[in-house]
Amino acid sequence: MPSSQSAAPITCLFLAAIVFVSRGYAASFCTHDPVPDDTKQQFEFLAGYSPSSATLIGTTEDRRFVIAGFEYSYRCWAWRNNSISFTPGILPAAILFQPAQYLYTLQDGFYAFRQTPSHAVYGFAILPVGFTFDFARRRAVHPFLETRGGIIASTEPIPIDTIDATALNFIFDFGGGLQWTVTQRNAISFGYKFLHISNANTTATNPGVDNNVFYAGFSFLR
Numbered sequence: 001m002p003s004s005q006s007a008a009p010i011t012c013l014f015l016a017a018i019v020f021v022s023r024g025y026a027a028s029f030c031t032h033d034p035v036p037d038d039t040k041q042q043f044e045f046l047a048g049y050s051p052s053s054a055t056l057i058g059t060t061e062d063r064r065f066v067i068a069g070f071e072y073s074y075r076c077w078a079w080r081n082n083s084i085s086f087t088p089g090i091l092p093a094a095i096l097f098q099p100a101q102y103l104y105t106l107q108d109g110f111y112a113f114r115q116t117p118s119h120a121v122y123g124f125a126i127l128p129v130g131f132t133f134d135f136a137r138r139r140a141v142h143p144f145l146e147t148r149g150g151i152i153a154s155t156e157p158i159p160i161d162t163i164d165a166t167a168l169n170f171i172f173d174f175g176g177g178l179q180w181t182v183t184q185r186n187a188i189s190f191g192y193k194f195l196h197i198s199n200a201n202t203t204a205t206n207p208g209v210d211n212n213v214f215y216a217g218f219s220f221l222r
Contacts, residue, residue, distance in 0.1 A: 030076040033083075035138065039185075039221035042073040042085070048193065048215025053159075057196050058208025060159040064097040065195070065211040069125070071148075073132055083137050087130040089148060094123035094171075096158050096197075096209070103162050116161070123154035125171050140181050144191075147174040152197060159197065159209035166199045173213070181221070189217040 033040065050065040071089035078084075100118045130148025149172035157165035177191020193215065198208030 030074075033075065033078040034080050035078070038075075038078075038138070040075045041222050042071075042187070042219050043222075044071045044073070044189065044217045044219040045069075046071065046189070046215050046217035048213040050195070050211035050213045052212065054194075054210040054212055056194070056210050058159070058198060058210045060207045060209040062099045063159055063209050063211065065209075065213060066093065066095040066097075067091050067195075067213060067215065068093040071130070071217075075134075081136055081138060083134045085132045085134065087132040087146065087148060089127045089130060091123075091125035091127070091152075094125045094152055094154075096121045096123065096154070098159075098161075101160075103160065121154050121156055121158055123152045123158070125152035126150045127171065134179070141178055143176065143178055144189075145174075145176040146191070146193075148172065160205070160207055162205060164203045164205040166203055166205075169197050169199045171195065171197050175213075179219075185221050187219040187221060189215075189219065191215055191217070 047068040048066070053061055053063040053065070055061060069089055069091035071087055073085040073087040075083050075085045097120050098116070098118060101116060103114055103116055127148040127150035129150065131146065133145040134142060135144065136142040149170070152169050152171040154167045154169070157167045158169065173193040173195040175191055175193035177189055179187050179189045181187045191214075193213040195211045195213050196208065197211075199206050
């Protein structure tokens with residue numbers, strides 16, 4: 001994991017790469033926009049919180065989750081009222097709060113249980129593949145659906161730090177919300193993400209964790 005001193009420049013580097021690659025790649029296959037005067041790109045700062053974990057896919061319970069990051073959106077397929085945008089992103093802060101628990105571990109060649117206090121586990125996520133579906137996009141307030149996926153690296157194995165668990169996992173989300181275009185160049189979003197983290201059975205230990213993330217975002221449009 002990058003240290004706190006190097007995290008900021010690494011984040012900026014990833015962000016610049018995402019914007020550069022996304023614009024070049026998306027522009028090569030995007031369709032003609034019937035409303036060319038509309039903004040085509042969106043850069044969003046977002047932050048969200050999950051008060052609890054669900055068990056729709058993963059089996060781990062009692063986990064809170066905090067995210068903060070950036071998304072870049074480039075509109076690729078457009079109709080007069082609806083559109084689909086390519087939307088990659090990064091989460092420089094993806095923090096899972098672990099409860100106090102007993103964990104199965106290997107110590108000096110013997111299997112044993114150890115007690116760990118409640119604590120936060122820091123993670124850094126890159127989500128290079130994502131799409132946003134905007135409906136009634138010419139209205140000041142319009143609904144959207146979204147999904148994206150990538151990988152997350154954490155300072156210790158998650159969602160459980162136990163034998164054969166991993167600190168490098170896959171992450172994906174899907175959800176939706178409302179976007180309010182406040183001015184011609186700025187917008188505010190409120191939404192919900194169902195967010196899942198697991199290692200896709202790359203090891204024998206893969207409990208996975210699901211979180212219901214409620215978030216807000218501020219966007220620059222161009």
